[in-house]
Amino acid sequence: MRTRLTALLVCFLFVALAQAELRPPAQATAGTPFSIVSSGAGEGTFYLIGPAQISKRKVNGGEISVQGDEVEQAGTYTAILCADQCTAVHFYVRPAQASRLSLLVHPSRVPVAAPNAISAVAFVFDRFHNLVLSPQKVDFKVVPPEGAAISQSKTSANGTAWIRLTSARKGGPAKVGASIGDVAEMRVVQQVASDACNLRIKAIPGPKGISVETDPVRDCSGNFVPDGTVVSFTKTDSSGKTTVDAPIKRGVARVEMAVSGPARISVASGVVNGNELSLGGAR
Amino acid sequence: MKRLAMTILRRLALLLAAGLIIVCFSFLQSQIHAASALPRVELNADNVGPRAIEELTSKTITRDYANAWKTMADALDNNRVDLLDGYFTGFAKEKLTQLIAQQKQSGVRIHYDDGAHKLDALFYSPSGDAMQLRDRAQLGIEVRDGGKVIHNEQGNVQYLVLMTPGADRWLVRDLVTTPEVKP
Numbered sequence: 001m002r003t004r005l006t007a008l009l010v011c012f013l014f015v016a017l018a019q020a021e022l023r024p025p026a027q028a029t030a031g032t033p034f035s036i037v038s039s040g041a042g043e044g045t046f047y048l049i050g051p052a053q054i055s056k057r058k059v060n061g062g063e064i065s066v067q068g069d070e071v072e073q074a075g076t077y078t079a080i081l082c083a084d085q086c087t088a089v090h091f092y093v094r095p096a097q098a099s100r101l102s103l104l105v106h107p108s109r110v111p112v113a114a115p116n117a118i119s120a121v122a123f124v125f126d127r128f129h130n131l132v133l134s135p136q137k138v139d140f141k142v143v144p145p146e147g148a149a150i151s152q153s154k155t156s157a158n159g160t161a162w163i164r165l166t167s168a169r170k171g172g173p174a175k176v177g178a179s180i181g182d183v184a185e186m187r188v189v190q191q192v193a194s195d196a197c198n199l200r201i202k203a204i205p206g207p208k209g210i211s212v213e214t215d216p217v218r219d220c221s222g223n224f225v226p227d228g229t230v231v232s233f234t235k236t237d238s239s240g241k242t243t244v245d246a247p248i249k250r251g252v253a254r255v256e257m258a259v260s261g262p263a264r265i266s267v268a269s270g271v272v273n274g275n276e277l278s279l280g281g282a283r
Numbered sequence: 284m285k286r287l288a289m290t291i292l293r294r295l296a297l298l299l300a301a302g303l304i305i306v307c308f309s310f311l312q313s314q315i316h317a318a319s320a321l322p323r324v325e326l327n328a329d330n331v332g333p334r335a336i337e338e339l340t341s342k343t344i345t346r347d348y349a350n351a352w353k354t355m356a357d358a359l360d361n362n363r364v365d366l367l368d369g370y371f372t373g374f375a376k377e378k379l380t381q382l383i384a385q386q387k388q389s390g391v392r393i394h395y396d397d398g399a400h401k402l403d404a405l406f407y408s409p410s411g412d413a414m415q416l417r418d419r420a421q422l423g424i425e426v427r428d429g430g431k432v433i434h435n436e437q438g439n440v441q442y443l444v445l446m447t448p449g450a451d452r453w454l455v456r457d458l459v460t461t462p463e464v465k466p
Contacts, residue, residue: 047391047433049426051459052378054385054393056428073378076460078434080426086433092462106410119409123445129374131443131457158443160406160415162333 022064022079024091030074030128031096036064036089044083050093051075074130095130098180101138105176105187110167111194112221118142118165118189122178124156131159139179145172145191167191171223193223199274201233201267209258210279212265216251224251229269237263321349322397326416331404334411344414344446347453348402355379356395362387372447373456389428396423396437402444411448413456418442 021039028034038044040061048055048066051073055066059081071077074095080088102123110117120140124132138161143149147168154161161178168174171193177186197220204211212233217225231253234243238261246253257265259279267274324345328336336344351370358366364380371379386392398421406415419441426434445457 045428047426047428049391049393049434052381052385054382054389054391056389056391074459076440076462078426080434082428082433088434088436092460104408104410104412106408106412116409121408121410121413123413129377131445131459133443133461158405158415162406162408164333164409 022081022087022089024077024079024089028071028077028091028093029096030093030126030130031068031072033068034066034071036066036079038062038064038081040081040083042083044081047080047082048077049080050077053077072128074126074128095132095134096126096128098124098132098136099127099183100125100129101178101180101183101185103176103178103185103187105189107189109190109192112167112171112191112219112223113169113194115166116164117167118174118176119162120165120176120178120187121160121162122156122180122185124159124161124180132156133159136161136180141175141177141179143175143177144168144170145174146170169221171221193225194219194221196225196229196231196269196272196274199231199267199269199272201265201274201277203265203277203279206256208256210265211254211256212267212277213254214248214252214267214274217248217253217269225269227251231267231269233257234266234268235259235263236265237261320353322352323399324349324352324402325400326402326404328404331407331414333409334407336404336407336414340411344404344416344453345402348400348416348418348444348446348455350452351455352395352397352400356397358383359386359393359395362392370452370454372449372454375445375455375458378458391433392427394425394427396425398422414446414453416444416446418444 023037025034038061043058043060046057046059046064048070053070055070071093074093076090076092078088078090080086104121106119122138124136126132136156137153138156139151139153140163141149141151142165152163154163168191171191173188174191175186176189177184196217200215201212214231219225225248227248229248230245231248232243232245233255235257237259244255246255263279264276266276326341326345328341347370354366354370362383364383367376367379401419403417405417419439422440423437425432441461443459443461444455446453447456
């Protein structure tokens, strides 16, 4: 009689575990421990399959504890309990609180006063590098080399917030940053002079012909165009048309040209044309 | 009589050999096809912003995303982390590397039977250096422990994907399942 009862009990437990149901929590958060309730009793194997996680252990029904380090990645998890048969259930682990920012700022060098030339994209992550999908307020800030900082807030969508900025009128390094709470990321964008503006040349008689040089080359905001920028001098005289390229050195570009008879000399840098000189016929 | 029997036997053997060759050839062909088959990927870029996706980029994204899924399935099937190098980077690669390490440790194996992917481009950064997409994937997922199938299901899974350009292709930087993604 006793043996029969034991066998019946074992049978009951076996059937109970075989049909065990798993009840995960309604809401689980990355890195936070929780329990999954199993309706079955007796021994079985529990599996937890996640985006970067596979756990496997023996359990005895009842409440199955899941440690925080088993659910650090946000996403869909599958909990499986196997005895004679396997039962599976899915649940979603949401990201933890936003605590990291990844900031992309482009370009690293930009001409001054260029409209919408700088873009900054911020990705909002939690401490486990999960993209935080719920809307978050991201504060973007630009600190120019001179003048006051400019701030603008954007709300992230699907973990992403972005902004477009116009570069300052003065050259120099500008700091572009994004912050969320106490977390801030900063990048530096070098603002360089734009194209030359009011490009002017003058001719000075020299020992080998005519020396042609520019006035100090600046952009329209008064910033010096960087040394090395090429300036093209074009001479048209009775011998034909000749173009000579010269880099700017210490703010000025300079060439020596031999001229036969009346000549015209013009200057250009990039897409900008300067003034034209007419020479009467010096050697 | 004996000669006739021999002839019949010889012809039967030849027929059998020819049949075997045909069967082997079709089997090999199906294996080769299975190994090289890419999942179907469709991209809808109608609602993307702030930058529009160029036609060539659109083709590259679908091609590279399909390749990413194929290499991920192969890497998980064969426990080979090196296969991830081609199309994964950043957090996505870290997570999959960790998953493969845990597969090796636990003896559990995840197998994806990849059906189709419908991609919606959500965000393309102004400078073209990051793209976020939503993928509605039709997948078969099988979980094995040793030789035993412990879970098997077919269904639709939604992913949020972050891709960034590499030297000659787009790489998956983050791949996360999500219950709902707002457009």
